[in-house]
Amino acid sequence: MAKKIGELLKEKGYVTDEMFTVAYAQQRITGQLIGEALQQLGFVTSIEMAKVLSEQTGIPYINIRDIDIPKEILQLITRDVAESLECLPIGKENGRLNVGVVNPANVLSIDRITKLTGMPVNMLIVDSDSFKEAVERVYYFLENPILSMLEETIGHMVKTVGADPNLISKLTELILQDGVRREATDIHITPESNAMHVFYRVDGVLQYGHCIPKASQAGITSKIKIMASIDIAEQRLPQDGFFNYTFLRKKYDIRVSTIPTIFGENIVLRLLSGSGTLFRFDSLGYEKDEVNKLEKVFHKPFGILLVTGPTGSGKTTTLYAALRQLKLLEKNVITVEDPVEYRLSFVRQTQVNTKSGYNFTLAARNFMRQDPDVMLIGEIRDEETASIAIRASITGHLVLSTLHTNDAVGAIPRLLDLGVEKYNVTAVLVGVIAQRLVRKICPACKAKYELTDSDNKYLADIGYTIKASNIYYGKGCELCFDTGFLGRLAVGEVLVLDDELKELINEGASVIKIKHVAVEKGMRTMLENALIKLEAGVTSLHEIQRVLG
Numbered sequence: 001m002a003k004k005i006g007e008l009l010k011e012k013g014y015v016t017d018e019m020f021t022v023a024y025a026q027q028r029i030t031g032q033l034i035g036e037a038l039q040q041l042g043f044v045t046s047i048e049m050a051k052v053l054s055e056q057t058g059i060p061y062i063n064i065r066d067i068d069i070p071k072e073i074l075q076l077i078t079r080d081v082a083e084s085l086e087c088l089p090i091g092k093e094n095g096r097l098n099v100g101v102v103n104p105a106n107v108l109s110i111d112r113i114t115k116l117t118g119m120p121v122n123m124l125i126v127d128s129d130s131f132k133e134a135v136e137r138v139y140y141f142l143e144n145p146i147l148s149m150l151e152e153t154i155g156h157m158v159k160t161v162g163a164d165p166n167l168i169s170k171l172t173e174l175i176l177q178d179g180v181r182r183e184a185t186d187i188h189i190t191p192e193s194n195a196m197h198v199f200y201r202v203d204g205v206l207q208y209g210h211c212i213p214k215a216s217q218a219g220i221t222s223k224i225k226i227m228a229s230i231d232i233a234e235q236r237l238p239q240d241g242f243f244n245y246t247f248l249r250k251k252y253d254i255r256v257s258t259i260p261t262i263f264g265e266n267i268v269l270r271l272l273s274g275s276g277t278l279f280r281f282d283s284l285g286y287e288k289d290e291v292n293k294l295e296k297v298f299h300k301p302f303g304i305l306l307v308t309g310p311t312g313s314g315k316t317t318t319l320y321a322a323l324r325q326l327k328l329l330e331k332n333v334i335t336v337e338d339p340v341e342y343r344l345s346f347v348r349q350t351q352v353n354t355k356s357g358y359n360f361t362l363a364a365r366n367f368m369r370q371d372p373d374v375m376l377i378g379e380i381r382d383e384e385t386a387s388i389a390i391r392a393s394i395t396g397h398l399v400l401s402t403l404h405t406n407d408a409v410g411a412i413p414r415l416l417d418l419g420v421e422k423y424n425v426t427a428v429l430v431g432v433i434a435q436r437l438v439r440k441i442c443p444a445c446k447a448k449y450e451l452t453d454s455d456n457k458y459l460a461d462i463g464y465t466i467k468a469s470n471i472y473y474g475k476g477c478e479l480c481f482d483t484g485f486l487g488r489l490a491v492g493e494v495l496v497l498d499d500e501l502k503e504l505i506n507e508g509a510s511v512i513k514i515k516h517v518a519v520e521k522g523m524r525t526m527l528e529n530a531l532i533k534l535e536a537g538v539t540s541l542h543e544i545q546r547v548l549g
């Protein structure tokens with residue numbers, strides 16, 4: 001007898017009785033389904049729901065984002081039908097049609113698909129959020145082949161001398177749409193001597209996009225500056241602004257920055273959607289033993305926990321995975337972020353506003369009056385914020401924050417630099433997580449990889465012997481824009497401070513010494529964790545070298 005979804009969710013530790021109480025209370029007001037309420041309250045994500053549903057029904061779960069759906073398969077049913085039946089054809093296998101379904105109990109939908117396509121159907125469970133997004137995306141780009149539209153527009157520009165405002169508007173819109181299609185975090189529009197070039201940053205790496213005629217440079221630049229409320233007359237100084245952009249029913253907050261280069265203004269657009277997917281530690285990429293460590297440190301009642309790494313290393317994502325571990329219904333969790341990248345119910349989220357003067361320091365100073373249990377301070381940048389964080393943790397609060405350091409141990413000298421006394425570091429610092437993101441090999445073009453001599457030399461130099469022979473790489477395909485990678489995962493190191501390590505800090509031991517002892521006591525370094533992912537065939541050796549050196 002299959003278990004009820006609710007029971008499974010509880011068994012997995014995703015949802016507690018208190019959460020159900022709140023979800024039922026909200027359901028009475030809003031009329032939502034209980035599953036919807038649980039998701040909307042952030043207690044469980046749609047991916048987690050889908051996986052539980054898969055476990056309950058025995059129907060495999062599939063991540064719809066990992067599939068390059070062939071055009072002819074997509075054309076088997078229309079967008080309207082896909083949307084209303086909550087089914088999406090994703091591929092053919094042994095004469096059967098693979099169909100992603102949100103609700104496998106909906107047999108009538110499956111019947112309809114079989115009738116419409118004349119093919120027997122193989123069900124696979126997809127999660128509702130990805131399904132909605134996928135339907136929007138795949139049908140939109142099926143009807144609007146963006147690359148050929150871009151080529152066509154640029155072609156017209158080459159032919160028209162001067163700048164046609166309609167073409168400029170169209171091209172700007174297409175560049176933004178292509179950014180969304182590639183899931184870029186940033187779009188770079190870079191002037192050179194003879195032309196302008198567009199690049200997209202995807203999964204941390206720049207991808208070349210398009211080439212725009214020089215004659216359109218002024219038009220494109222002005223267009224974007226106007227959208228972002230930036231002074232178009234000023235071309236010799238860096239400027240910044242922002243605008244809102246809605247595409248495929250999703251809202252983006254686009255931050256624009258310009259700098260004057262020798263060939264004109266270089267423009268970078270940062271795309272923020274404010275609706276990142278929430279993860280748990282294991283789905284971020286942490287190994288089981290590391291997850292146990294992380295859960296332990298984040299359950300400390302007070303102290304400081306730091307996540308370190310360069311910009312774009314997923315620090316916020318990890319902090320949010322940590323917040324989800326906390327008993328949010330029993331604790332007052334308050335945050336200041338720049339900007340808010342995730343929304344989580346029952347977390348009092350605030351956002352830095354430079355214009356009004358609301359910054360990390362001001363927020364931290366005022367949080368104490370908000371009766372907090374847990375404070376998330378987006379970043380500790382200066383002495384005042386550091387001292388407020390220390391004071392808060394000494395007085396019995398849990399403070400979560402980030403720092404820019406290369407590794408976990410590096411957080412210790414950084415805190416000392418910020419004026420924190422050694423005895424305060426040892427009194428309140430509970431742990432440090434250093435983290436990087438490595439790209440995952442694209443599942444659609446994954447292939448075996450033979451280690452070369454120089455690879456073997458690299459591994460020998462770092463003193464590592466590969467235990468498994470299944471090393472892979474991505475050959476490159478349409479799904480991954482020929483990069484060989486799709487999505488990223490976190491590789492980190494978790495430093496938990498025990499008495500011996502604290503004593504070393506008090507004695508003023510060097511970071512090398514502290515790290516050495518930490519490793520001796522079982523801390524796995526970022527590199528070691530990355531190599532575990534290599535041996536598991538999840539990432540490639542060159543990717544590890546790119547990220548970790």
Ligand SMILES: [Zn+2]
Pocket residue numbers: 442443444445446474475476477478479480481482483484485
């Ligand atoms: Zn690929």
